[in-house]
Amino acid sequence: MTIANAPRQPLLHDALVALRAPTQLWSAQDGSLGSRPIHGLAHGDVRVLRGLDLRVGGEVPEHLRTDGSAADRVVVLSLLRRLDDATPDPGIRLSVDRRVGIGTWSERLEITNRHGTAVAAPIEVTLTADATPIDAVKQGLASAAPPWLARQGDVVAWTADGIDARLTAAGWDVTTGDDGLIRLTRTLDVPPRGRAVAEWTVELSDPDGAVRGARGPVPWGIPDLDGLEPTLRRWAQAALTDLDALRLTVAGHPDDQFLAAGAPWFFTLFGRDSLWAARMMLPHGVRLAGDTLRVLARLQGRTSDVDRAEEPGKIMHELRRGELSVESGVTLPPLYYGTVDATPLWACLLHEAWRAGLDEAEVRALLPTLEAALGWMRDDGDADGDGLLEYIDRSGHGLANQGWKDSGDSIQWRDGTLAEGPIALCEVQAYAYQAAIGGAELIERLGADDAGGSAAERARGWRAWAAALRRRFHEEFWITDPEVTGPLGPYPAVALDARKRRVDTVTSNLGHLLGTGLLDEEQSRLVAARLSSPELDAGTGLRTMSTDAAGFWPLSYHGGSVWAHDTAIAVRGLSAEGFHAEALGLVSGLCRAAEAFGYRMPELHAGDDVALPGSPSPYPAACRPQAWSATAALVAVAAVRDADRHDVRSADRVRVPSGA
Template identity: 35%
Template structure:
């Protein structure tokens, strides 16, 4: 990696910043945009320093000292015979809607001198969806940006109709007002200037604070700061799995954000990941919470409350909202506000609703306290109603989705275009019934029947749910099983044809319990064959098939959370050796990443590489990857 490619990412309290090797922000876009981000918008898009008119270089590149603080050492260009006149020590931190910087400039000269520092600053307020490299462009009629000089810095304002965002920059000491200039070419950026007097071998300090003021809800730190690490009660030991668990719990803390719960209370839930998903995601938050249940059951309670609060109430084709449906993702940015993208509350997920029911029962089963299950009874019944009606169980016999051209083509966890495909690589056409969603639906019906019996005291309802679960399982074993492959189909397409690619989704069927014992054990062992298992993890698609690509998002890469679900399924069916193999590969992969598992890794074979090959666009930290080591620990203990 070159210095130009080097990036540092800091995160704390629903705010994150991405910086270059020299601590700079240049306004990049694409797969790794830099800047200060809060509530789906970039509040700082340029932050570029010069000393005596030249850009300093990184003598020590920016390095994260903690999860929210980085430091680097800069100097102007010099030579052996003409060494740099100054050294700049730069420390940068991020918090709830804030970015702070401390610059200490040290003179290397034997005589007093005045150093000139210039800092070019801009805030473009770009929506995250504008920054993605997907060739989409969005009009912003009536949008206006303004910059105002203050006694100690600048204030950037952005307005569009009823939308208003702002970013302020406060400086100690204040910049020279006479020397503060607009950029060339003209724009909203401004260059702040200081002339700092330095004694012989002396130094001066400059303190800068940037505050993001996003539209809507202000960003605040929790009343009690969350720890960077969990205490020893969470996980015991010093082995690599324990270190991965500790790193995972710390990452969950970093990704925790405040949202509104079902009764209007504030709850704190794990956002999906950085840089693109620092928000509530139904599927991600549900599986993350499930993995954490034995260690942090309160996370599941918070997630269930947040998802009940956003549960669908009406039919809206644009967002996919339907009564009883659990939300896929929520967004707070400008484009969602003006409905230029459907993601303000987007419901395009076929699996979040059954997973909501699975987690509700699992939480009750773990804590043996019926209060939450009783409180959310109405929401649970609405979720069941959705599965039976709009979800498709009555009409199609399965949970189905129709590809959404304005949102997600695929609405299961493999939600990239082309991910649900035949062996020849052809994308399935809808209505599509993906295999793992049927397993989730089966499990949801069985578990909700138990709640109906034990908590809601409604035996007739429990009986109807068990009967529906039994019929679903019987249909599934007939329609999805591929006798020649000895393996379940990835999906059924709209014509009822088996989508015959061999995919990791089959492992989720072990976790949900929809397969009989013989088929489950056969599938579990098949997933550990070399075409599936890379040595690091089980691939999303078995190698050797036409659509396989080790660097694709869902057609040959390997996802830690996918493997965690599979490991729990292997343990459920007594395949302890296989569960240990999966856990061992993932723990070894985590050790190569500072014990932090990324969202996804490439599908290359372990024997061919010294370490796991990174997937180039992976989120890190990412919530369900962070929780994966805890799920692995649970699977190993069950085995």
């Protein structure tokens, strides 16, 4: 049981966010900061402000509505009845125009007066400076001690854990206190039937930060959304706005862009997330893929380091400005390699980007990284030499699970027992197979002969390795016992455990196998049927775990919730295998969820059945926006276009709860 006073992760589902990576501002819907633990202005991995209280005429403005449709701009409208007359119609209102840029926050207050007499509007703003690391905010820990404030006239400066902050409030009276409070006061004279404006700005810089905001144009083309169903079109439009705001570069390479994983906790480079997001965006141009591949290639593992989980040829997991405390007993170094899937996914993206038109000179320059990545799959990635890729944390303080479902309880048996590692995940074998086959083609077509043999010989070697992995997968992963499989027939285990036993829980991981070439035609049909079953398909997307598993819970992070990107990967695979009706069924579910969440798809949502009242309900700690949740919209668009080309339609099904 949870101890009542234990730290709690902040809830996000009803908070308002404006962002332009790596800067983000979380507030209440009325624009105020401080009533919830998530509230504040953060840059990189540090929160620099945590409170904002606005009063006009001594009262908090009465909130009317908020427009947060743009990723980096919020407009809040309120009434100022304390300054108004006694008639029923409101005559004085306040508009707060909030904009967040790369390292900037500007606030513009505009008071409008309908009356024939002037109005004096006393304004008081109280800001609370902060210096709390984002990982401490995520864990629900107490805020850091307030930073020392240096005031000179209407400018206040402070340093928050390496982040330099500077507030400029021209025209305001500014005072500061030892408690981190910054007070701005002034009186606006609002003319008859006119308006008056007051502003302030905050500028931020992170000299030692690992990432920077991307200032160039977006590295993709604008997709054609004409003719789409309105819900899908609005979701895709919102997703493109969010993706624009999630763009980052790494220090020293401002021209190579990638997508930050998501707000508020993952405003940085994640190997797996950034690779999947780039793959999903490939139909709209290859530049994002090429940039992402180069960024990750520069950070490819060169040596063996247990603490960092680094190995030669391995692609990194995440990059931070300092050590990251995830939870009790788990601390990650600034550059961490604890992921089993980023390396094959890198190779898959390189091959797909080449086929999509990435310049061959760029591809050739990345071939040494490719061959090192393939070598890692064969050697360190397959530590026991059984022809499959496994993972285990050897450091004692890293991630216990290192696939995309990386929570501690994500890989479990059907009876709820946790699987023991080393773990060989089913989808990682699919990625590795696809990586080896695609890598072999690239080596054969573009590679050069070297001391390791001719390019043709190396390509044959990787095809043989892939064929052996495929045979091993077919022999070891499939669960065929009719008492376990039920009427839907055999299915692949989610993983093999330390004793090479088939972990029998039915999960959404199956969707990642489609389109990789790992399965034969009949196996693909069996998987497609599983994905369409009511045990996995919630009607708002795929559940991460089947409802017939003992560990299923709709609000479990990886054990019953629905993730948009996970569903989109299944949609992508179903379309590739020709199961267009099944793909459209999942797209319909995602569109229901997108509409319910205001077209900004969160990281995940609850896996309740769509027919239940209140479904879909939020997973209250889910990040948003999230890069691969946003790119899921573009996968949905591609699946609809593909189905149209094959003249396939799918009825918008009304589903009933499983077992009803």
